[in-house]
Structure formats: C-alpha cells, structure tokens
Amino acid sequence: VSCYAPLDFFLYYVRQVSMKHGGGRKPHRYVAEHGFPPAGISHELNLRFVQEHVRKRLAGKDLALQVILMGTFQAPDQPFCFKEVLPDLLAGVHAHRKENYRRLLKASDADKGALNHHFKKLQRVLEDRYVRGIDPKLIASGERKGDVYGYGEKGIYNAEHQTSVMPGLTHPEGLRWKLEHWPLWLERDI
DSSP states (O other): OTTSOHHHHHHHHHHHHHHHHHOSSOOOHHHHHHOOTTOOGGGOHHHHHHIIIIIHHHHTTOHHHHHHHHHHHTTTOOHHHHHHHHHHHHHHHHHHHHTTTHHHHHOOTTOOSOSSHHHHHHHHHHHHHHHTTSOHHHHHHTSOOOOSBOSSSSOSBOTTOOTTOOTTSOHHHHHHHHHHHHHHHHHHTO
C-alpha cells in the first residue's frame, strides 16, 4: 500500500473489486474476502449516467476532477438533481481549485454557509427543487417543509438515500455543504 499515491490506491482498489464481481482474473485475496460489493464503478447503475454523460466530457484527462464528479454525484444520487446543480457545482469547484481550496481549508466547523457565490447559487437551486410543486401556503404555514425525495423535476434525493443530514442545517443546506466540501476531500485525501 505504501508504494501507491492515495488516488492511485483508490483506483487500484476499484479495479480489484471490479475483478471480484466481474469474473475473469482473481483479485487480491484481501479484496476477494473483504471487498465491499459492488464497488466496481463500471457495474454501478447510478454511475452510468456520470460515466457516459459527464465524467470524460467535462473532466477530460483530469483524473482528480473525474473522481470529484463521481463522488459528488453520490451526494444526491439523483441524476435529475445532479444535472440541475452541475453548472454551479463545476463553477464552484473550479473557483475553489483556482485558489487551491484556501477558503475551505481556512473555514472552521462553525462555518456552515457557502464559501463562494457559485455554491450560494447551487443552494438556491436545491431550495427550489425542495419546494417545487408544493403549495406556497402550506410552506408558509409550516405544515410542509419540502420534498426530500423525488425524481425528475422535484426533490433532492432518490428514494433510497439521504446522505447529507447535518445537525442545524436544512436538507438543501446540508447537501450544498457536502457538495462544496467533498471535492477538497476527494482531491486531497483520496
């Protein structure tokens, strides 16, 4: 393991798990016995959207950005929501990368707001999706908050995930926080 850079090791692991589930060559014995199924990226149905339509077209040969796109897609795990936030996500990630993630690295755990204007716009998109199709009177009265789950034009997660629940934040705020902070983690630590 020590001979691999973190991102190279992650990709090696993904290939090993793909071998485990795809047949053919045998994976490393530890992966064969303990590898999480089905982490083979080519076998993930939800990631086919990212693989075929987003990753290579937008990231080109920038392997770190490819991993960022695959990882951030997992946050809402809802292709329609991801497609709607994608322009602001890309602009925000580009702005953070341009300044070498300086604002994110300086932010404290108490900083829950968006750290650049692209992620403020992204949060507004999520907030619009969250309440889309709900009678504004019900929201104003407090009877309804929003649609966490949905597919197509409303909701921010599909029916099986809710990955951004954070104390003190609404669902849209938590998902925006995750989409803003994950790229730093994916690029620097993975």
